[in-house]
Amino acid sequence: MIQVQGLVKSFGHTYALRDVDLEVTQGQFLTIVGPNGAGKTTLLRILATLLKPTSGLVRIDGLDVASRSAEIRRRIGFVSHQSLTYSKLTVEENLVFYGRIYDVPAVKERVDTLLTLVGLEARRHDAARTLSRGMQQRLSIARAMIHQPSLLLLDEPYTGLDQQAAEMLRQLLQTITAESCTVVMTTHNLQRALELCHTVAILAKGRIVHEAENTSLTLDDFQQAYWHYVGDRWPR
Amino acid sequence: MSFLNKVLAIVGKDVVAELRTKEMFSSMLVFALLVIVIFSFSFELRVENVAQVAPGILWVTFVFASTLELNRSLAMEMENGCLDGLFLAPMDRSAIYFGKMLGNLIFISAIEALMLPIFSVLFDLNLILPSLLLTIFLGTIGFAAVGTLLSAIAVNTRAREVMLPVLLFPIILPVVISATKVTGGILDGVPLADWAHWLRFLVAFDIIFLAVSYMTFDFVVQG
Numbered sequence: 001m002i003q004v005q006g007l008v009k010s011f012g013h014t015y016a017l018r019d020v021d022l023e024v025t026q027g028q029f030l031t032i033v034g035p036n037g038a039g040k041t042t043l044l045r046i047l048a049t050l051l052k053p054t055s056g057l058v059r060i061d062g063l064d065v066a067s068r069s070a071e072i073r074r075r076i077g078f079v080s081h082q083s084l085t086y087s088k089l090t091v092e093e094n095l096v097f098y099g100r101i102y103d104v105p106a107v108k109e110r111v112d113t114l115l116t117l118v119g120l121e122a123r124r125h126d127a128a129r130t131l132s133r134g135m136q137q138r139l140s141i142a143r144a145m146i147h148q149p150s151l152l153l154l155d156e157p158y159t160g161l162d163q164q165a166a167e168m169l170r171q172l173l174q175t176i177t178a179e180s181c182t183v184v185m186t187t188h189n190l191q192r193a194l195e196l197c198h199t200v201a202i203l204a205k206g207r208i209v210h211e212a213e214n215t216s217l218t219l220d221d222f223q224q225a226y227w228h229y230v231g232d233r234w235p236r
Numbered sequence: 237m238s239f240l241n242k243v244l245a246i247v248g249k250d251v252v253a254e255l256r257t258k259e260m261f262s263s264m265l266v267f268a269l270l271v272i273v274i275f276s277f278s279f280e281l282r283v284e285n286v287a288q289v290a291p292g293i294l295w296v297t298f299v300f301a302s303t304l305e306l307n308r309s310l311a312m313e314m315e316n317g318c319l320d321g322l323f324l325a326p327m328d329r330s331a332i333y334f335g336k337m338l339g340n341l342i343f344i345s346a347i348e349a350l351m352l353p354i355f356s357v358l359f360d361l362n363l364i365l366p367s368l369l370l371t372i373f374l375g376t377i378g379f380a381a382v383g384t385l386l387s388a389i390a391v392n393t394r395a396r397e398v399m400l401p402v403l404l405f406p407i408i409l410p411v412v413i414s415a416t417k418v419t420g421g422i423l424d425g426v427p428l429a430d431w432a433h434w435l436r437f438l439v440a441f442d443i444i445f446l447a448v449s450y451m452t453f454d455f456v457v458q459g
Contacts, residue, residue, distance in 0.1 A: 048324060049323075049324070050320055050323060050324065052458070070326050070327070070328075071326070073324055073325065073326040074326040076324075078320075078324055080317055080320060081317070082316045082317030082320075083316045083317070084316060084317050084318055084320055084321035084324075085316055085318070085321070086249065086253060086312075086315075086316070086318055087315060087316060088252075088253040088256050088257055089249065089252060089253055089256075093249075093252065097245055097248075097249045098321065098325070100241060100242065100245035101242045101245050101246070101322070101325040101327060101331075102325055102326065103238055103241075103242075103326075127256075143321070
């Protein structure tokens with residue numbers, strides 16, 4: 001599904017990603033953890049075709065992100081730090097708009113389905129700006145799912161959510177992943193990182209420094225690994 | 237058809253958002269009105285034949301008021317990262333350009349339509365002439381075309397409100413000069429043959445600006 005080899009991204013003389021290798025198979029849930037400035041958002045924005053790699057190979061479903069970006073965009077849904085929704089439009093109008101620019105057939109029915117899925121049917125006629133942070137995040141997920149993408153990219157989706165909203169989001173992501181959608185999520189919350197994923201990777205200073213299957217991984221083991229690679233003992 | 241649907245979706249979204257709050261429309265209207273009134277009173281004191289300066293005042297008013305709309309047009313896409321939302325869609329980025337450009341054209345034209353009768357009264361001129369309306373439409377296409385492109389550049393700068401006029405005014409000068417000359421010719425009742433070359437200039441600049449903006453928009457906005 002996703003193949004990344006020797007990915008480098010620099011902004012002038014600053015390197016955000018250095019020689020990143022990554023492989024994600026169909027239906028897999030990969031969580032990437034790392035401290036602020038590790039390059040998580042840059043990596044997701046490259047996968048989402050919003051940034052071009054400086055060098056290296058990035059393929060999604062065998063398609064190169066640099067040259068086949070339009071085809072890739074049909075397959076991906078991206079949930080960013082920001083909601084990517086129009087505050088003056090209603091919840092429903094936002095989804096219908098995105099449905100139209102994604103050429104979604106029977107867009108009204110799709111919007112109804114998504115509003116039920118994310119629990120926003122009662123707020124469908126309310127302006128997006130009136131929603132709480134948790135609701136905006138759920139609207140953002142509905143927006144990202146409008147075209148039924150096979151790959152969902154989530155950039156720190158739990159940021160700014162209270163416990164209740166975070167739990168609702170977790171349940172929503174569980175439902176989505178049950179539909180065999182491939183998911184790549186970034187977070188710096190180690191507990192959240194292990195909740196749903198099949199594989200977890202640690203990104204530090206632009207490099208994938210650790211990758212592990214989440215079959216028998218405990219939070220303590222993972223925290224130790226995280227601080228080993230990211231903490232002060234990590235060579236500067 | 238799919239391309240057109242996407243363009244219309246973007247235009248429709250902008251129109252609905254603006255109709256809901258009318259924030260920019262009312263600002264543009266008040267601003268245009270103030271410019272006309274100030275010009276009207278200041279020229280009335282010093283200029284004997286106001287009709288001679290009317291074409292210039294008309295176009296200065298339209299250009300100044302349009303700058304407000306052009307500044308807002310792409311800026312509203314920065315709120316909540318919506319521009320990324322558009323870039324993520326599987327469509328040619330020129331659809332975004334044409335959608336935003338048509339939205340700008342609609343809002344600017346609406347303001348012009350409201351301003352013309354007021355201008356007619358204040359300057360005692362009949363401006364509701366088919367040839368003049370066509371000229372205004374052509375001129376508006378010109379600065380909506382290039383203004384939409386430049387607003388995409390300015391929106392990523394820190395001083396975007398200042399940056400847009402600095403970039404826009406020198407570039408749209410040919411459109412403003414042509415439009416003003418054609419407007420003057422029409423209001424003075426000069427035969428078409430005497431100002432037809434300015435009309436051709438205006439059409440040519442519109443085509444050039446549209447073509448260049450279409451070809452460069454993707455380059456301007458890419459990350």
